[in-house]
Amino acid sequence: MTTAPADIPEARTGEEPGTPPLLAVTDLTMAFPGRRSATGRRGAPVKAVDGVSFTLRSGETLGLVGESGCGKSTTGRMLVRLLEPTSGSIRFEGQEIARLSPGAMRPHRRHLQMVFQDPHSSLNPRQTVARIISDPLLVQGWSAADARARAAELMELTGLIPEHINRYPHEFSGGQAQRIGIARSLATSPRLVVADEPVSALDVSVQAQIVNLMERLRDELGLSYVFIAHDLSVVKRVSDRVAVMYLGRIVEIGDKHALYDSPQHPYTRALLSAVPLPDPAAERRRERITLLGDPPSPASPPPGCSFHPRCAKAQEVCRTERPLLRIAVPGEAREVACHFPGD
Ligand code: SF4
Secondary structure, eight states: OOOOOTTSOHHHHOOOTTOOOSEEEEEEEEEEOOOBOTTSOBOOOEEEEEEEEEEEOTTOEEEEEOSTTSSHHHHHHHHTTSSOOSEEEEEETTEEOTTOOHHHHHHHHTTEEEEOSOTTTTSOTTSOHHHHHHHHHHHTTOOHHHHHHHHHHHHHHTTOOGGGTTOOGGGSOHHHHHHHHHHHHHTTOOSEEEEESTTTTSOHHHHHHHHHHHHHHHHHHTOEEEEEOSOHHHHHHHOSEEEEEETTEEEEEEEHHHHHHSOOSHHHHHHHHTSOOSSHHHHHHOOOOOOOSOOOOTTSOOSSSTTGGGOTTOOHHHHHSOOOOEEOSTTSOOEEOOSSOOO
């Protein structure tokens, strides 16, 4: 029987037992064409995302974390079909959408929306807020008057002043501009919002306000989020489960409490050891794990475990055999891709 993960209130999932996940992603891969050499020959395709699989329940937030270039944003863009996957499956509400044509995708598009990192550059500077928020509705065939009324409602819902509906993006602060981006994403009443680093371009004090807003909207509107970020403190706050990505693959995924309290993958342990602790004494006592070198290029990933050149625990098998995601702690719904998980 399918049950909601333990830390998500049943009221938030709104699910009957046995309900399939809202989103089921299997073996998702994105390979970009290789660069041309000086002789004109094209190199091997570069796998930005390499066999990513996870599920997301209605009302749930999955945090997607990892260093820059790990493939988390590319994954997010594939989920909303801004990028077409090279291979793999995306089942949304039970229906395969990974390879739908733009026309066949249209009825699903309203349920899958995205919030972008830099609010100002993601808003058309020549459009008023009314136009920016209304646009997805006009595409769906709404009348201009109804779309404008809905835009005003959404401004209020996201903490903006509806009387500012005829203003332009440059007349708003960064936090307000991100509220406009969120309002636009909600215009078509989506079920899933993919938020790609939605607060990383904002001041710290404003970040908290936007995170509060997103949490309130999730609870009030029954949204589900894939929340992409490199800030593990923010991800811990908003997520129910967390997936850690490294070089295009998920290396650890599970309930956030279990993952943050007892990370099993050496990469997760290193990332978490760099998160500042609120207690200064604990911060002084804590051992930091320094990662060796920079992440390898996805154009030439190391054989075996792609983390092995940076891993202090690496052994011979790590250099030759790719570890698959599997349950590392009996009884825990957490998977880890490591030959030697744990301490
Ligand atoms: Fe480190 Fe080996 Fe685990 Fe990879 S498989 S993370 S190299 S211990």
